[in-house]
Amino acid sequence: MSRFEPLNAGNLRSDGRRPLELRSFSAELTTHPSADGSASVSHGLTQVTACVYGPREAKNRAQTMHDRALVNIEVEVAPWAGEVRRQRTKGDRRTAEFAASVKATFEPVIQTTLYPRSEIDIHIHVLQLDGGLLQAGINATTLALVDAGIPMLDYVSSLSAGLYHTTAMLDLTNLEESDLPSVTVAVLPRSGKVTLVSMETRLHVDRFEEMFKLAMEGGKVLRGEMDKVVRERTKVLARQMEGGAAQDEDRMETDDL
Amino acid sequence: MVEITIRKRQREEEIQPQKKFFRKTRKGRVIKVLRERYLRDDIGCGVRLCPICASPPFTGQSPSLPVQGTPHPSFPAGHHLLPDTNALLHQIDLFEHPSFQSSLILLQTVMDEVRHRSLPLYNRVRNLVRNADEWVKGGAWVFWNEFREETAVGRKEGESANDMNDRAIRTAAAWYASHIGLAHAASSPAPTVLLLTDDTASRQLASALSIPALSVRAYVAGLPNANELGDVLAAPGRVEDKEATERRAIYDEYLPAGTLDAGVAGGKLYEGRFNPNQYNYLEGFINSAALVRPILVIGRRDLNRAVAGDLVVVELYPESEWKAPGDEVVDQDLTLAADDADDSDGEEGGEAEHRLAAQEERDARDVGKRNPLEKHPTGRVVGIRKRNWRAYICHLDPSTLSSSATTSQSQQVVFATPVSPNLPRIRLRTRQAPQLVHQKIVVSIDKWDVDSRYPEGHFVRALGQVGSKEAEQESLLLEWEVPYRAFGRAILDCLPKEGDAWVVPPKTEDSIVWRDREDLREMIICSIDPPGCQDIDDALHARRLPNGNIEAGVHIADVSHFVLPDNAMDTEAAARGTTVYLVDKRIDMLPSLLGTNLCSLRAHVERLAFSVIWELTPEAKIINVRFTKSVIASKAAFTYKEAQTRKDNLALTDPVSESIRLLNALAKKLRAARMAAGALNLASPEVRIQMESPESSDPVDVEQKEQLETNSLVEEFMLLANISVAAKIQETFPQTAVLRRHQPPPASNFELLEDVLLKRKGMKLDISSSGALANSLDTCVIADEPDFNILVRIMATRCMRPAEYFCAGSVSRETFGHYGLASPIYTHFTSPIRRFADVLVHRQLAAAINYTPLHASLHSRQHMERILNGVNRRHRMAQNASRASLEFFVAVALKGRAEREGAPAREKAFIIRAFRNGVAVFVSKLGLEGLVTFKREINFDPELYSVKVPSATGEVTLSVFDEVDVEISIEKDVNTQRGRVIE
Ligand SMILES: [Zn+2]
Secondary structure, three states, X not given: OOOOOOEOOOOOEOOOOOOOEEOOEEEEEOOOOOOOEEEEEEEOOEEEEEEEEEEEEOOOHHHOOOOOOEEEEEEEEOOOOOOEOOOOOOOOHHHHHHHHHHHHHHOOXXXXXXXXXXXXXXXXXXXXXXXXXXXXXXXXXXXXXXXXXXXXXXXXEEEEEEEEOOEEEEOOOHHHHOOOOEEEEEEEOOXXXXXXXXXXXXXXXXXXXXXXXXXXXXXXXXXXXXXXXXHHHHHHHHHHHOOOOOOOHHHOOHHHO | OXXXXXOOOOHHHOOOOOEEEEEEOOOXXXXXXXXXXXXXXXXXXXXXXXXXXXXXXXXXXXXXXXXXXXXXXXXXXXXXXXXXXXXXXXXXXXXXXXXXXXXXXXXXXXXXXXXHHOHHHHHHHHHHHHOOOOOOOOOEEEEOHHHEOOOOOOOOOOOOHHHHHHHXXXXXXXXXXXXXXXXXXXXXXXXXXXXXXXXXXXXXXXXXXXXXXXXXXXXXXXXXXXXXXXXXXXXXXXXXXXXXXXXXXXXXXXXXXXXXXHHHHOOXXXXXXXXXXXXXXXXXXXXXOOOOOOEXXXXXXXXXXXXXXXXXXXXXXXXXXXXXXXXOOEOHHHHOOOOOOOOOOOOOOOHHHHHHHHHHHHHHHHHHHHOHHHOEOEEEEEEEEEOXXXXXXXXXXXXXOOHHHHOOOOOXXXXXXXXXXXXXXXXXXXXXXXXXXXEEEEEEEEEOOOOXXXXXXXXXXXXXXXXXXXXXXXXXXXXXXXXXXXXXXXXXXXXXXXXHHOOOOOOOOOOOOOOOOEEXXXXXXXXEEOOOOXXXXXXXXXXXXXXXXXXXXXXXXXXXXXXXXXXXXHHHHHHHOEOEEEOOEEEOOOOHHHHHHHOOOOEXXXXXXXXXXXXXXXXXXXXXXXXXXXXXXXXXXEEHHXXXXXXXXXXXXXXXXXXXXXXXXXXXXXXXXXXXXXXXXXXXXXXXXXXXXXXXXXXXXXXXXOOOHHHHHHHHHHHHHHHHHHHHHHHHOOOOOEEEEEOOXXXXXXXXXXXXXXXXXXXXXXXXXXXXXXXXXXXXXXXXXXXXXXXXXXXXXXXXXXXXEEEHHHOOHHHOOEOOOOEOOOOOOOOOOOEHHHXXXXXXXXXXXXXXXXXXXXXXXXXXHHHHHHHHHHHHHHHHHHHHHHHHHHHHHHHHHHHHHOOOEEEEEEEEEEEOOEEEEEEOOOOEEEEEEOOOOOEEEOOOOEEEEEEOOEEEEXXXXXXXXXXXXXXXXXXXXXXXXXX
């Protein structure tokens, strides 16, 4: 009988977080050395890996564009990933929508015009799912693209937000997602531009604005974390290139990336 | 700007999610559930000014526990009380008691378990916390132990969930002791944190960790007010009851939960709510979704401790053993008079009951054979899915007090008899028996063991003298769970700050109130209501248009302008669901400033309204309809009678009278069209209590309500408005629109009524459609007996299902229909002051016409379903409470009449049911139902629904639908009125 209580009387969410706290976040670059770039990201129990192949010569002649690169997204959800234990197929509506959202997010950000007549393939593997699929997919893809050295206008960082009565909450778990109206926002933190808003439910415009702003702010916080990971990785690479010699750390500009 | 942070997971939980388990869904799919948990160091202990938890971030609660806890003779430095789950669940009445003053620490673990076990109890605990200052003088604090680093525990290998929770409780108790110790280091000695548990093993484990622990009884015994508090303690559990094991079982043990699950899933067992027979507490029905006819359960043994409202599991007997419901009125007061409360196995007691049961058994089969229509699938209760025990209003049975005990203050065991006749008597221990004898009291059931004939419970509180209006009123509010507390501060703060000085602001360009509102102040609008109506929520107008058509409008108080979604007032209104009308009191859904003032469409006052305006042809065909927020100024507030007079006096040609005539003409046509479509004209007993004077609440007499043309006028336009609005919101919000439906009754519901009508009166009911039913009801008339037709309609109404609110997206489109009104779609829009569903509908309609955006909560179907379920329940309860109140006042009025006239009241009545030892009668003039039982041997014919009674002049045959004179006597403190047939 016990009904799920998204926010208890002590202002705590069902997993012990406060409304504006994000879940434990970790990211790793070059998880799949066979790909041109790869990254694995986890938000709490949600774990997603993205692999980037390309830019490479387009296989599919029909879709080749002579002024820019074609971006392909492929999604694979491990059958054991989600709450519902079933095979997700490529034809699955939700998976297809997810792929389309990721594509729509990155097409305007990747400098595709630098690679005419080629294609960039992005494979997303969902290993474990506890809410925030879209944000994890986008964040992993960003890092994988960085890892592959594909030039982008800006980092894309993404975060979900939900609303319980009048309280906005960030980074929803599966349990929260299924009970609350929610949005996922993808932002270019440097410019503050928003590239994607995906909403599951209709919302009051005032409330939406509040949630939206918070998700953007949260996105910037995540971007800081992603930055660190990339810098660590760059340091390791630099050290490897310099034969392990110590490097002047101050030389790295935070905003180089 | 707000601070957004990322939580780091605890190291040991880095790899493994906190919880990972597989769950099987109802459809049999396996689901993997992942949960993680973030542990924190900012969970406060709740002690005021705690130096360690000095500046906790906002937590939603402010620390309320006194620094020194509360005084206790055994703990000189003071103490805080930390109850475990069972202590809290079973002794909630103790904690709620006004004289209970200890400071309470409620652990999250405990709260979660309570919620899992009983939602109503959980809500009571939450109220306890919310009102900590008001109720529990020592304060109450919820400690979120499962999220604090030091107190969170994880499941150990092989540990049961219960054991883990108990360990969590001990861990938290130990943490509290050391935390409070640290906080007190320099100053005074630290108060004790006392674990309260009735589990002996738990106390032993606690003492091993040097955590002070006591049983509830031992704890209360040490309090200065032990005598007073001792009474509200729940009956001792089995563990402490040594004798229990030696007693003989009277009932069968319930089957294990797994067996029940499998049985129900496999179609071998049936699940449903238990409904006792109102005439016989020893039998009842279970409505199972899997069977068309309700399942009959007869006899104490087969009922197996089921109490009204419990969700039970039944096993069916083979069809050869199916029976008919009893044809005897069984009154437990009479049959059990000799039963001794202290004699707990009840073996000797209930002699009369044994005899009865045996005869019942024989007869049930006999009746079943003779009248197969009455035969039901019959079974026995083999398990309880969920108890639905609540607080019951009772009186102490004086006969169960031993003569020496009537003055004694020593603890004794007595029977409490619930006022509701179909509940078992409750055995309880009290030291206050002599004081309670003539009081109405609230009693809770604690348990019902296999070796105890009766459930065991405890005294909660006394309401007052039996028969006193205050006690009766409060008891019926409690009995029907009507929330009647005064509106709290937070709720009143949601009202306009101008209070009753609030007026519609002047019409200006930039006025927010006037934005998108039509100015209808000049329109000739009037209201028509019952006399003395204070909450006028509707007004009407009609006028001829130049093109020969008629414009008609319904204007409803714009309640949603004042009641905003999701604030304290809205939440309270949703919880109340409806205003409850008692004969001499109204329990408002909204604060009276709104209901009887700002939202009441009084005459000559500017008020905000939500208007539905139609263009109709003179034949009442709708040309178009529009909806708009408006400002109106009603020109007159009529009673039905005044409006009728006005309409009938053709000399009056003022616009208001003309408008009423126009409305009336349209209403007649609308009604005719509705009837032609098959709408039912159903009846319910409508009586009115006449009061001596408007100020006093002493009823003088009872009269039947008069129905005027103008009643029907208002009704027709309200129906029309509701239907128009329903269509509009359904179209705009197909998922979440709030609608109301009335499902067609299953044919089997009518079988008995059809048979009786045919056999007794040669009348036929055609139930093939609502139209056919309406027509055949019209033919059920007896010359010179206008009441007979009303009676048949009342009985037909009882065969119907109740109407209900639902969410448009929750059921299939084909089942939207309203059977009684013969409308394909319907909702409630016209009474937002007194019904919460209407408030929701107003919000949806406002969004549908783009007046305001729809609030987020109204987009969630789950949320809407939750609210509507609550509103449906409240609605039922409110109706019951109103009826009970009416019955009480009718009884008082009759008593008064009898005293004035020096003889018991006599009325004409119809027999509506025959039993082996009596008949049930319906007094239509009073809207009362009563029982007439015969002490003499009578001859009962179940086939012909009649009894033959020997009398001075020979034998008299009494059959269903016969009219008889009854003498009505009122029994003190019994809900059913009993009478004596004179002839
Ligand atoms: Zn503290």
